[in-house]
Amino acid sequence: xxxxxxxxxxxxxxxxxxxxxxxxxxxxxxxxxxxxxxxxxxxxxxxxxxxxxxxxxxxxxxxxxxxxxxxxxxxxxxxxxxxxxxxxxxxxxxxxxxxxxxxxxxxxxxxxxxxxxxxxxxxxxxxxxxxxxxxxxxxxxxxxxxxxxxxxxxxxxxxxxxxxxxxxxxxxxxxxxxxxxxxxxxxxxxxxxxxxxxxxxxxxxxxxxxxxxxxxxxxxxxxxxxxxxxxxxxxxxxxxxxxxxxxxxxxxxxxxxxxxxxxxxxxxxxxxxxxxxxxxxxxxxxxxxxxxxxxxxxxxxxxxxxxxxxxxxxxxxxxxxxxxxxxxxxxxxxxxxxxxxxxxxxxxxxxxxxxxxx
Amino acid sequence: xxxxxxxxxxxxxxxxxxxxxxxxxxxxxxxxxxxxxxxxxxxxxxxxxxxxxxxxxxxxxxxxxxxxxxxxxxxxxxxxxxxxxxxxxxxxxxxxxxxxxxxxxxxxxxxxxxxxxxxxxxxxxxxxxxxxxxxxxxxxxxxxxxxxxxxxxxxxxxxxxxxxxxxxxxxxxxxxxxxxxxxxxxxxxxxxxxxxxxxxxxxxxxxxxxxxxxxxxxxxxxxxxxxxxxxxxxxxxxxxxxxxxxxxxxxxxxxxxxxxxx
Numbered sequence: 001x002x003x004x005x006x007x008x009x010x011x012x013x014x015x016x017x018x019x020x021x022x023x024x025x026x027x028x029x030x031x032x033x034x035x036x037x038x039x040x041x042x043x044x045x046x047x048x049x050x051x052x053x054x055x056x057x058x059x060x061x062x063x064x065x066x067x068x069x070x071x072x073x074x075x076x077x078x079x080x081x082x083x084x085x086x087x088x089x090x091x092x093x094x095x096x097x098x099x100x101x102x103x104x105x106x107x108x109x110x111x112x113x114x115x116x117x118x119x120x121x122x123x124x125x126x127x128x129x130x131x132x133x134x135x136x137x138x139x140x141x142x143x144x145x146x147x148x149x150x151x152x153x154x155x156x157x158x159x160x161x162x163x164x165x166x167x168x169x170x171x172x173x174x175x176x177x178x179x180x181x182x183x184x185x186x187x188x189x190x191x192x193x194x195x196x197x198x199x200x201x202x203x204x205x206x207x208x209x210x211x212x213x214x215x216x217x218x219x220x221x222x223x224x225x226x227x228x229x230x231x232x233x234x235x236x237x238x239x240x241x242x243x244x245x246x247x248x249x250x251x252x253x254x255x256x257x258x259x260x261x262x263x264x265x266x267x268x269x270x271x272x273x274x275x276x277x278x279x280x281x282x283x284x285x286x287x288x289x290x291x292x293x294x295x296x297x298x299x300x301x302x303x304x305x306x307x308x309x310x311x312x313x314x315x316x317x318x319x320x321x322x323x324x325x326x327x328x329x330x331x332x333x334x335x336x337x338x339x340x341x342x343x344x345x346x347x348x349x350x351x352x353x354x355x356x357x358x
Numbered sequence: 359x360x361x362x363x364x365x366x367x368x369x370x371x372x373x374x375x376x377x378x379x380x381x382x383x384x385x386x387x388x389x390x391x392x393x394x395x396x397x398x399x400x401x402x403x404x405x406x407x408x409x410x411x412x413x414x415x416x417x418x419x420x421x422x423x424x425x426x427x428x429x430x431x432x433x434x435x436x437x438x439x440x441x442x443x444x445x446x447x448x449x450x451x452x453x454x455x456x457x458x459x460x461x462x463x464x465x466x467x468x469x470x471x472x473x474x475x476x477x478x479x480x481x482x483x484x485x486x487x488x489x490x491x492x493x494x495x496x497x498x499x500x501x502x503x504x505x506x507x508x509x510x511x512x513x514x515x516x517x518x519x520x521x522x523x524x525x526x527x528x529x530x531x532x533x534x535x536x537x538x539x540x541x542x543x544x545x546x547x548x549x550x551x552x553x554x555x556x557x558x559x560x561x562x563x564x565x566x567x568x569x570x571x572x573x574x575x576x577x578x579x580x581x582x583x584x585x586x587x588x589x590x591x592x593x594x595x596x597x598x599x600x601x602x603x604x605x606x607x608x609x610x611x612x613x614x615x616x617x618x619x620x
Contacts, residue, residue, distance in 0.1 A: 165527070175522060175525075178536050179522060179536065179537050179538065180537075181535075181537075181539050269597075272595075273594065274595030274596050274597050274598060274600075275595070296597040296599050297597040297598065299522060299523065305525050312526075312527075
């Protein structure tokens with residue numbers, strides 16, 4: 001063991017801004033191997049605690065190590081991947097309050113490719129849990145991560161950083177939920193078995209819709225997609241005659257001309273006895289005549305309309321960055337005092353605090 | 359200041375406070391479940407009840423002897439209906455939309471002069487309360503409260519629909535309930551009002567005939583209007599936007615009918 005009187009918490013890593021996906025994909029570590037990889041680092045002299053965060057956008061190592069290790073943090077990556085060229089990657093490194101702020105930004109989604117996304121907090125929690133279960137965390141990283149989780153939640157609650165749909169599928173779901181309330185009573189029909197339609201339908205199906213029907217000129221494709229999504233397939237013409245059954249209609253055909261006119265929709269709406277029809281037309285050229293939007297009870301959105309929603313949501317999230325940074329700064333100042341009172345300089349000592357439950 | 363007027367001012371303060379709190383929270387993005395707004399509405403209702411009780415003692419009957427008292431009674435029933443149904447059906451923000459209307463009624467009623475001596479003399483001339491009259495007035499005006507809340511739910515629907523159609527997913531979009539829930543609330547409140555008004559009309563028919571009673575035809579007209587809307591919605595279905603528009607329009611008509619009745 002080296003100089004035990006000068007330990008500190010460090011962070012070293014790469015993310016979507018510093019390294020291309022071709023590099024990140026080579027370095028990705030599956031969740032099941034995170035604990036094992038952490039132990040490779042703590043086996044090295046002067047490294048005491050480790051958490052590795054590996055997502056599609058970042059690989060970061062948080063470690064409690066002797067202060068003199070700051071200049072050699074790249075070694076962590078070299079010992080994980082066993083390649084000398086790892087040392088030359090564009091790593092960023094943080095310590096002290098900058099490290100804490102960085103971790104808070106990551107956990108709050110401020111450092112994500114999609115600003116304010118919420119999945120990252122779950123990923124960070126899983127990474128920490130893996131390290132903790134492997135016995136690779138102790139007093140300092142436990143304290144750090146558990147406080148960071150609280151801060152991330154606090155930032156989300158006290159700002160609008162997570163508000164608004166940032167993808168076309170999510171925008172469709174947001175609107176559908178505000179029209180129908182519970183999507184569990186909704187039937188979804190997809191006209192066209194293309195990739196975009198599938199993507200939006202999958203997002204909606206993820207919310208547990210009642211039934212899903214696929215209708216396409218290529219019936220084989222319709223059957224394949226319907227099977228994949230646990231739904232039913234209709235012949236294309238049959239689909240057009242059963243429009244009244246759908247609460248949410250996704251049109252994504254490659255038809256060169258308008259497929260649905262006002263004359264087709266009005267009788268379908270009458271049969272629905274006042275129940276609304278939500279149409280997402282993501283085909284280009286559009287499948288649905290825009291006049292249909294004027295029919296009472298019909299809510300029609302094309303690709304542009306949905307994209308406008310995502311763009312304005314993104315802009316609103318960017319306006320929230322300053323608020324979030326302020327919240328993080330205030331909370332990190334408190335956390336820094338708390339952690340420094342534990343005096344990492346005496347690490348490792350005897351009689352560690354009992355490990356908290358994850 | 360008279361006690362009855364003081365009660366109305368207190369009610370107005372609570373409605374105003376609850377409304378301002380909700381608006382400020384919405385603007386700051388901290389609006390969650392509106393416990394404080396609910397509490398303010400409840401306390402406002404308590405003071406409205408105290409006002410009505412005070413006036414009831416003066417009149418020695420149900421305190422609805424002029425248009426403003428009628429309006430206070432209707433607004434009181436709206437608040438009661440909100441407290442009973444608004445929160446249990448998770449109609450978030452319904453209190454925020456109800457409080458300004460109730461607040462305005464309280465302020466106007468508190469400002470209008472009230473001749474207590476004349477009211478006492480009129481009560482003596484009427485010779486005290488009569489059960490069927492009391493029932494008729496009370497139930498009919500509570501049904502107006504229900505129609506008023508259907509109108510509020512209809513306005514909330516139209517606002518939410520505007521957000522959905524324009525694709526402007528801003529603060530109110532996220533806090534307003536889904537359009538489907540609002541549409542259901544509009545129908546239920548109208549139906550509840552129709553049942554109550556039927557009971558109110560029935561009790562009016564039992565009142566012993568005497569001079570000075572108000573004409574009943576406006577009540578019949580209002581009942582038929584709402585009953586037809588509910589019938590068509592139940593048996594044939596009305597597009598939700600139309601139903602919301604009907605709820606707003608029908609309440610405006612009901613409001614005008616109060617002028618005739620009073």
